[in-house]
Structure formats: structure tokens, C-alpha cells
Amino acid sequence: MKVLLDACVWGGARDALQAAGHEAESVADWHSDPGDEAILSHAASEGQVLVTLDKDFGELAIVRGQPHRGIVRLVNFRAEDQGPACVTILTRYGARLAEGGIVTAEPGRVRVRPASGPASVW
Numbered sequence: 001m002k003v004l005l006d007a008c009v010w011g012g013a014r015d016a017l018q019a020a021g022h023e024a025e026s027v028a029d030w031h032s033d034p035g036d037e038a039i040l041s042h043a044a045s046e047g048q049v050l051v052t053l054d055k056d057f058g059e060l061a062i063v064r065g066q067p068h069r070g071i072v073r074l075v076n077f078r079a080e081d082q083g084p085a086c087v088t089i090l091t092r093y094g095a096r097l098a099e100g101g102i103v104t105a106e107p108g109r110v111r112v113r114p115a116s117g118p119a120s121v122w
Contacts, residue, residue, distance in 0.1 A: 001090050001098075002069075004043040006052035007033055009074070009082055013051070016083025022090060036060060044068050049097050051086055058102055062113075070097030075106040 003017055007027040017024040025048065027039055034042075036056050043050040049070040050057060058073060060066040077085050085105060093103050093112060100115035 001094055002046060002048040003086070003090070004039070004046070004048040004050050006039065006050065006054060006057075008053045009051055010079035012080065013083035013086055016087055017090075020087045020090075022087075037066065040066055040068055040071075049090070058104075058113075061102060068100060070100060071102045072097065073102070073104045075104060077105075077107060081107075 001022050003022050003024045005013055005024060005026040005028070009026070011026060011028060014024040014026050027033060036054070037060060040050060040057055040060055044067045047069050049072060050068065051072045051074065053074055055073060057071050061068045061071060072086065072089055074082055074085060089103055089105055089110070090097070093101065093110070096112055096114060097103060102113040104111045
């Protein structure tokens with residue numbers, strides 16, 4: 001799966017994703033941060049799931065209707081746990097993300113908002 005890591009996501013997460021066979025890019029490697037709208041637009045145009053710690057992307061997608069290819073929001077994960085958490089989330093919820101779902105994950109809890117309909121909690 002193609003993934004774009006927001007600049008706030010620990011850089012080591014890319015290594016974990018790549019080791020699991022995912023294609024991962026990081027905004028932290030870009031010359032400058034173009035802002036949330038441009039980041040989400042880039043991810044959508046490149047077919048990438050966006051991984052972030054920032055809840056603003058959900059607002060862009062849900063309230064403003066900005067197109068995306070799936071969003072993963074990590075909440076309260078230690079930096080070194082972000083990569084393994086991403087790998088697990090992509091494995092379990094990849095199909096829902098590919099449909100435009102939004103996954104909010106925190107240790108011990110995952111909420112999935114499908115492309116349409118209410119969120120489910122696991």
C-alpha cells in the first residue's frame with residue numbers, strides 16, 4: 001500500500017512500513033511543509049493513505065469534503081510504536097482505507113469511519 005507520513009509522524013515509522021512491504025513517503029523530507037490541504041491533495045493524487053497525528057485532516061475530509069485515499073490518525077502512541085501500529089492498521093483496515101475510510105487508533109482502541117456511514121469502535 002502507498003502511504004504518506006505527515007511531518008509529525010516519527011521518521012522511523014517509514015522504516016517499519018517499508019520493511020512490511022509498503023511504499024512510504026514522508027512530508028518531513030519535503031523542502032517545506034505546504035499545509036494540510038496541499039498534503040491531503042498530494043496524498044489523494046498519488047493514491048496514498050495519509051498517516052498523521054493531526055485531527056485537522058479529518059475535518060478537511062469530512063466537513064469540507066476534500067478528496068482522500070484514506071486517513072490514519074494515531075493518538076497517544078509513543079514514537080517508536082507508531083511504525084508497528086501503522087503496519088497493523090494497514091493490515092487490518094487496508095480495504096476500508098482504500099475505500100476512503102478514516103481510522104483513528106490509540107493504544108487498545110480503534111475507530112473506523114467508513115467512506116459513508118457512522119464510525120465503528122473496536
